[in-house]
Amino acid sequence: MPRIITLTPNPALDYAVHADFVEPNRKIRCRDPQTHPGGGGINVARAASRLGAHALAVFTAGGVYGDALIKAIASENVPMRMIPIAGNTRLAFHVSNHRDDDEYRFNLPGAELSEAERSQFFDAVREETDPGDYVVASGSLPPGAPNDFWAEIAKIVKQKKARFVLDSISGLDAALAEGVYMLRQNEFEYPALSGKTLKWPQEIKDFAQQIVADGKTEAMVISHGADGSIMATKDGLDFAPSYKVRASSAVGAGDSFVGGLLTALARGESNEDALKLGMAAAGATRMSEGTALFKTSDVTNLFENGTPQ
Structure with a gap:
C-alpha cells in the first residue's frame, strides 16, 4: 500500500474555545479550551492515519507553539518528519459563539522560511x-515563500515517480505547469482557476x-x-453526495475529505468509493466540536448506513 505523505510548510497549533456570546468591546469569558494539531497537510495525515492508511506528516516547527504542535501530533501516533525553523509556528484561534450558533476563526501569520530551511524541506x-x-x-504557504514553491515540490515528486496531489490555491499556475497528478479545489477556490463562478452541477462538471x-x-x-463532490479523470466523471449531519x-x-479520498485510492478502491469515503470523513468531522477531527466510528456509520448513529 503506498504511503500518503503530507506537506505542511505553514502549520498551526489550533486552539478552540466556547463562548456564550461574542460582542465588540466586551470581556468574552471562554470555556472548554481544546488544542489540536493544525494546518492542511497535518490534518490530512491525521485523517488518513485514523482510517488505517500509511501516512507521514512532513512539516516545519519552531518556538513554543511549535513544541506544542509536535507533542500534539505525537499524542495521536501520526508518523512525522519535522523540519526545525528559527521562526515561531503560528496559532489559529477558534471561538464557537453559542448565542448566534456561529464560529469565529482567527489565523495568525506563520514564520518566513529561510533559504536553508526551504532546502531542508525539499x-x-x-x-x-x-x-x-x-x-x-x-x-497555505509561509510568508515570503516563492511562487514556485509547490512547483519545485511537483518536480521532485515527478522525479521520484510518485503522485503529486495539490490541495492549495497558493502557487497554483506554476505547479500545474510543472505537472500535477490530482488537483483538489472547493467551491470557493476553483473560480481562481476558472475565472468565474460556475453553476452546479453541469458547468462545474464540464x-x-x-x-x-x-x-x-x-x-x-x-x-x-x-451539494457533494465530483472527480473527473480520463475515464469519466464520478460523484458522491454530501451526508446530512x-x-x-x-x-x-x-482536510478530512482529502484524507479519506486518498486512503481509499491507496487501497485500490474505485473513484466513486473514494469520493464517498472522503465525504463520510468530512461529514463526521463537521459533527465534531471545535478543531477536533472525526471519530472513526462516525465515518464508518456514514459510509455504510448514510446516517450518523
Missing part, C-alpha cells in the same frame, strides 16, 4: 518519497473534465459543500 520530500506514493501539498482534457492534471476533484464545526472538514 530534501525531506526527496528522501521520504518512494515510487507510487501520494504526496499531498496542502494549505470545467473539471476540460481541465483533465487539457492535460493540466490527471484527476480534478471539486468539493461543493452540501448536525454540524458543530467546519474546521478540518476539507
Whole structure:
C-alpha cells in the first residue's frame, strides 16, 4: 500500500474555545479550551492515519507553539518528519459563539522560511518519497515563500515517480505547469482557476473534465459543500453526495475529505468509493466540536448506513 505523505510548510497549533456570546468591546469569558494539531497537510495525515492508511506528516516547527504542535501530533501516533525553523509556528484561534450558533476563526501569520530551511524541506520530500506514493501539498504557504514553491515540490515528486496531489490555491499556475497528478479545489477556490463562478452541477462538471482534457492534471476533484463532490479523470466523471449531519464545526472538514479520498485510492478502491469515503470523513468531522477531527466510528456509520448513529 503506498504511503500518503503530507506537506505542511505553514502549520498551526489550533486552539478552540466556547463562548456564550461574542460582542465588540466586551470581556468574552471562554470555556472548554481544546488544542489540536493544525494546518492542511497535518490534518490530512491525521485523517488518513485514523482510517488505517500509511501516512507521514512532513512539516516545519519552531518556538513554543511549535513544541506544542509536535507533542500534539505525537499524542495521536501520526508518523512525522519535522523540519526545525528559527521562526515561531503560528496559532489559529477558534471561538464557537453559542448565542448566534456561529464560529469565529482567527489565523495568525506563520514564520518566513529561510533559504536553508526551504532546502531542508525539499530534501525531506526527496528522501521520504518512494515510487507510487501520494504526496499531498496542502494549505497555505509561509510568508515570503516563492511562487514556485509547490512547483519545485511537483518536480521532485515527478522525479521520484510518485503522485503529486495539490490541495492549495497558493502557487497554483506554476505547479500545474510543472505537472500535477490530482488537483483538489472547493467551491470557493476553483473560480481562481476558472475565472468565474460556475453553476452546479453541469458547468462545474464540464470545467473539471476540460481541465483533465487539457492535460493540466490527471484527476480534478471539486468539493461543493452540501451539494457533494465530483472527480473527473480520463475515464469519466464520478460523484458522491454530501451526508446530512448536525454540524458543530467546519474546521478540518476539507482536510478530512482529502484524507479519506486518498486512503481509499491507496487501497485500490474505485473513484466513486473514494469520493464517498472522503465525504463520510468530512461529514463526521463537521459533527465534531471545535478543531477536533472525526471519530472513526462516525465515518464508518456514514459510509455504510448514510446516517450518523
